[in-house]
Amino acid sequence: MDICATKNKTTGEKENLEKTDPKQNGFRTEENNGVSNNMKSLTKPHAIQKTLDGQTISIMPKVRTTVGHMVDWDRNIIIDQLLKETKLAERFHGKPGMEKEEAQEVAKEVERRIRSLDLKFLSGPLIREIVNIVLLERGHIEWRNISTRVGTPVYDACEIDLGSGFEAKDNANLQENAETSHKKKADKISKEQYLLLLPPKTADLHLNGDLHIHDLEYLGTRAFCQDWDLRYFFYYGLMPDGSGAKASVAGPAMKAEVAILHAVKALGSAQTNFAGGQGFYNFLTFLAPYFEGKSYTDIKQLMQMFVYEMTQMMVARGGQVVFSSVQLSPGVPKLWRDKPAVYKGRVHDGTNDTQKRTYGEFEREVRLSFKALMDVMIEGDNWGKPFNFPKPEISIEPDFMEEDEFFNRAHPDLPGYEELYDMTFELAAKFGTPYFDNQLPEYRGAGEGISCYQCCAYQFSANADADDSFEDKLLFKDGKHFSMGSWQVVSLNCPRAAYRANGDDNALFADLKNLMDECIKLFKTKRSWMESIIENNRMPFATQRPKDPVTGKKGAIAVDIDALVCTIGVVGINEMIQYHVGSQVHESKDAFKFAIRVMTEMEMYAHQLSQKHGLEIALARTPAETTGQRFSVSDLLHDEYRDCALEVVKGDKETALAKLGKAHDLPVYYTNGTHVPPGADISLIDRINIEHVFFPIVDGGNICHIWMGEGAPDAKGLKEFATNIARNTQIGYFAFTKDMTVCLNDFHIMSGLKCSCENCGSEDVEQLSRVTGYVQAVNGWNNAKKQELADRMRYSSSDMI
Known part of the structure; x- marks a missing residue:
């Protein structure tokens, strides 16, 4: 009940009853709740006969609502619901709602049909089905799409409860628990809802496999991913619900332990407002002031606390661990050394009774915390397993390629940059955990701006040329800070464009650009939807404005909504080129050159679209945990594309064809x-020489995977090879992946993918590897990714010479 307003009942219901033709036998329900959620579940014994004015008519069965009431039939409820629901057609489809006269006609027709069916019971879904049939017969598809139900058959819901059925292997990070089942059911409803509300052409392009709307289940309610500026929380404190109304509000952290917990809970809370990964840019530098004067032992305990909190909070979407990352530099970057430190609710710039403190004063704490975090991750958990989150993004920056000899002489007890980088390769050799963010290439703009990788390799950046408030953000002036993330990712089925072009270059470029145009329509649709979400305070954590600890007034908004990027992803460039040119990108110079030409054309067009539509459009490599499979399966299902796809698709084609039409989780895929x-x-060198060329072109993010074949690779060799990559190629982001197996019987950890434990012989083992941009158990992968795992070309240390 709304205690802020009192609503009086109108006489409308009574008047409608008095005007109802008794021969139609329309009865008012006990609640005007009828047919929306509302044309609810209804059951009643067979309709009985009644004599009225000498005529025999059937009495309509009563209706049992899902809110727990038995109500009488009343066709006026259909009228009311149609008038109310079809108003959404104007909001989502740009078409007017239904007029009352037509609603009355539809309701009469529905009642007539129900009477003619002589039903033994009547249900809300059945009423709605009949209403929708009548709407379709009258040519009102948009009203039908609004008025229909979304949900799932009982059988499918039971399958989800047992961990199978709908998208069971769609996300390897999801856990086997009841929350996952609940999420999958909600996902199914949400995806149906948004496909019905999208412009029909856009929805069809997704369903038909021309493009893929990532995290469709969250399309209408949240942004995609975000990289956070920790200074925001160290200045304002923590408001987990974004408003302070539902959760307790904490002031700025005054102690290191609280700062760590605020960092953890900030990423956890952000999961409610974003569909993808959450991370911290420049993590250790912003955290360092809280570690001032602490011993290495104390700092290591704090780092251990952070890692375990991030990997033990089963609180993210569907009961999974928080998909998180932290950008790590072994020292304070030059850009930040003279900037005022923000912590304990103050900007320490010498104003507001603060002592002037700069981040450069905390070089000791950054080095020790870097070492501590590496030590924690190298040790692994209590079983000796690797920590898969937070993903350690090791920043290879010009600032740290040479030692600060002056500082090292003054602090001989502290580790130097080289020693700290050595630890990252020790971690890579043992677990393959780290990701290397190479900022040495000129196009990365190191020192002139900021740049980071997020989620499964999406890249975000900011610099003075593109941001008028860049300097203010560096200084945290008036709460201004860096907010980098993505609104939405949509990926293109590039091979299909080649099938349609049939060797015609111009047709191929036109097809790809047309798909990019369709992505713009989707982005604009989402923006319009999200305006309503934000206006109704349904994304409160991202749009929060906490109490300023100095002025007592509302502070700066957490996320710069207008700065969020719209990302267009590409899938299957290799297969597109293979079909169009006749060879794969690594098989001929012509194929390689044409791939560069295509990507350059798309990147240039993305910039044109940005200027034309006022959106920040980024072109990116799609991680494609499921999209590479989905596109390939979709093409095999289409008669017009099947033969084309069979020429280029990767994986087990024979098995896929045998199961085609019976299952969608098939062992085939297009290349990411x-x-x-x-x-x-x-060779690995040849692979890198091809892939590195695309990094400056794909400005929205890319990654180079190096699959290791050795059980115990040499850490020193990995470092030398990585240094060569960083200094001599344009690869901006790369990872060494090591396969492992964990015995769940005696907790023994083994290198490589094993089917049984080498220690106890048990077959109760869990295989681990990097699925796309994160390490996870193989049993949660879909069949395409498992096939790719088997297909991967693995390299030894000798291949890196």
Whole structure:
């Protein structure tokens, strides 16, 4: 009940009853709740006969609502619901709602049909089905799409409860628990809802496999991913619900332990407002003031606390651990050394009774915390397993390629940059955990701005040329800070464009650009939807404005909504080129050159679209945990594309064809982004020489995967090879992946993918590897990714010489 307003009942219901033709036998329900959620579940014994004015008519069955009431039939409820619900057609489809006269006609027709069916029971879904049939017969598809129900058959819901059925292997990070089942059911409803509300052409392009709307289940309610500026929380404190109304509000952290917990809970809370990964840019530098003067032992305990909190909070969407990352530099970057430190609710710039403190004063704390975090991750958990989150993004920056000899002489007890980088490769050799964010290439703009990788390799950046408030953000002036993330990702089925072009270059470019145009329509639709979400305070954590600890007034908004990027992803560039040119990108110079031409055309067009539509459009390699499979299966299902797809698709085609039409989780896939196919039998050097060319072109993010074949790779060799990559290629982001197996019987950890424990012989084992941009148990992967795992070309230390 709304205690802020009192609503009086109108006489409308009574008047409608008095005007109802008794021969139609319309009865008012006990609640005007009828047919929306509302044309609810209804049951009643067979309709009985009644004599009225000498005529025999059937009495309509009563209706049992899902809110727990038995109500009488009343066709006026259909009228009311149609008038109310079809108003959404104007909001979502730009078409007017239904007029009352037509609603009355529809309701009469529905009642007539129900009477003619002589039903033994009547249900809300059945009423709604009949209403929708009448709407379709009258040519009102948009009203039908608004008035229909979304949900799932009982059988499918039971399958979800047992961990199978709908998108069971769609996300390897999801856990086997009841929350996952609940999420999958909600996902199914939400995806149906948004496909019905999208412009029909856009929805069809997704369903038909021309493009893929990522995290469709969250399309209408939240942004995609975000990289946070920790200074925001160290200045304002923590408001987990974004408003302070539902959760307790904490002031700025005054102690290191509280700062760590605020960082943890900020990423956890952000999961409610974003569909993808959450991370911290420049993590250790912003955290360092809280560690001032602490011993290495104390700092290591705090780092251990952070890692365990991030990997033990089963609170993210569907009961999974928080998909998180932290950008790590072994020292304070030059850009930040003279900037005022923000902590304990103050900007320490010498104003507001603060002592002037700069981040450069905390070099000691950054080095020790870097070492501590590496030590914690190298040790692994209590079983000796690797920590898969937060993803450690190791920043290879010009600032740290040479030692600060002056500082090292003054602090001989502290580790130098080289020693700290050595630890990252020790971690890579043991677990393959770290990701290397290479900022040495000129196009990364190191020192002139800020740049980071997020989620599964999406790249975000900010610099003075593109941001008028860049300097203010560096200084945290008036709460201004860096807010980098993505609104939405939509990926293109690039091979299909080649099938349609049939060797015609111009037709191929036109098709790809047309798909990019369709992405713009989707982005604009989402923006319009999200305006309503934000206006109704349904994204409160991202739009929060906490109490300023100095002025007592509302502070700066957490996320710069207008700065969020719209990302267009590419899938299957290799297969597109293979079909169009006749060879794969690694098989001929012509194929390689044409791939560069295509990506350059798309990147230039993305910039044109940005200027034309006032949106920040980024072109990116799609991680494609499921999209590479979905596109390939979709093409195999279409008669017009099947033969084309069979020429280029990767994986087990024979098995896929045998199960085609019976299952969708098939062992076939298109290659991620602009990658060389994972199974290509070429040297690692050749693979890198091909893939590195695309990094400056794909400004929205890319990654180079190096699959290791050795059980115990040499850490020193990995470092030398990585340094060569960083200094001599344009690869901006790369990772060494090591396969492992964990015995769940005696907790023994083994290198490689094993089917049984080498220690106790048990077959109760869990295989681990990097699925796309994160390490996770193989049993949660879909069949395409498992096939790719088997196909991967693995390299030893000798291949890196």
